[in-house]
Amino acid sequence: xxxxxxxVADKVExxxxxxxxxxxxxxxxxxxxxxxxxxxxxxLRKAHDRFDEQRLDYFxxxxxxxxxxxxxxxxxxxxxxxEAFERGAREVICYEGNAxxxxxxxxxxxxxxxxxxxxxxxxxxGAPVPEAPFxxxxxxxxxxxxxxxxGDKSITINQAxxxxxxxxxxxxxxxxxxxxxxxxxxxxxxxxxxxxxxxKGEVIEFFRAGIKGAIGKRSPSVSPKSVMVSLDTWxxxxxxxxxxxxxxxxxxxxxxx
Numbered sequence: 001x002x003x004x005x006x007x008v009a010d011k012v013e014x015x016x017x018x019x020x021x022x023x024x025x026x027x028x029x030x031x032x033x034x035x036x037x038x039x040x041x042x043x044l045r046k047a048h049d050r051f052d053e054q055r056l057d058y059f060x061x062x063x064x065x066x067x068x069x070x071x072x073x074x075x076x077x078x079x080x081x082x083e084a085f086e087r088g089a090r091e092v093i094c095y096e097g098n099a100x101x102x103x104x105x106x107x108x109x110x111x112x113x114x115x116x117x118x119x120x121x122x123x124x125x126g127a128p129v130p131e132a133p134f135x136x137x138x139x140x141x142x143x144x145x146x147x148x149x150x151g152d153k154s155i156t157i158n159q160a161x162x163x164x165x166x167x168x169x170x171x172x173x174x175x176x177x178x179x180x181x182x183x184x185x186x187x188x189x190x191x192x193x194x195x196x197x198x199x200k201g202e203v204i205e206f207f208r209a210g211i212k213g214a215i216g217k218r219s220p221s222v223s224p225k226s227v228m229v230s231l232d233t234w235x236x237x238x239x240x241x242x243x244x245x246x247x248x249x250x251x252x253x254x255x256x257x
């Protein structure tokens with residue numbers, strides 16, 4: 001085995017160890033597809049499928065990643081980071097505050113044929129992103145962790161709801177498109193529902209009201225802003241500057257039922 005092969009083998013073993021290490025958000029994403037020939041799924045001890053591939057396919061059916069600058073916030077182990085490249089993105093920057101996950105992405109990038117910029121820190125939503133502007137921002141399963149993984153830990157759940165919208169709308173002048181996924185509970189605590197009835201309709205209305213007036217700030221005459229909302233891991237919805245988010249009964253996007 002030559003030095004190059006040994007180096008890849010070492011990185012693969014390190015990635016296995018990093019992936020299976022138990023952290024708050026471990027085992028969340030599937031393995032980036034370009035690694036599937038190097039790492040057997042059974043080696044990862046991943047018990048649940050969160051439909052990453054199906055969500056990605058839906059996102060790509062609505063937005064063309066080809067030639068785009070993409071920001072992946074809360075990249076976890078990089079499935080969407082690397083898959084954005086596979087869909088043709090010209091540059092991807094990811095922010096990941098978990099040290100093990102950030103190292104996993106760097107190890108994977110070491111055997112990947114394109115440069116991935118990894119910022120090992122939680123994004124400061126209160127300041128402009130230094131690498132902005134972007135074409136697409138991925139905000140997947142991040143916003144409802146405000147007051148927990150990042151931000152002021154003394155806020156109440158009502159304040160958290162306001163911060164979720166503020167943090168998302170902070171990107172209105174920094175990107176053309178935002179894809180956002182949000183959980184139904186605050187701080188991953190099912191006793192703290194962000195929406196009293198835990199319904200799709202509540203989430204849709206929450207974002208419909210929240211994005212009003214915030215879309216189309218960067219270059220509305222060139223490219224209409226859009227916000228695509230992925231509800232938990234099941235439903236995806238689209239909103240643009242000229243079309244409201246569909247109703248909860250519209251059936252848009254992949255569903256579990």
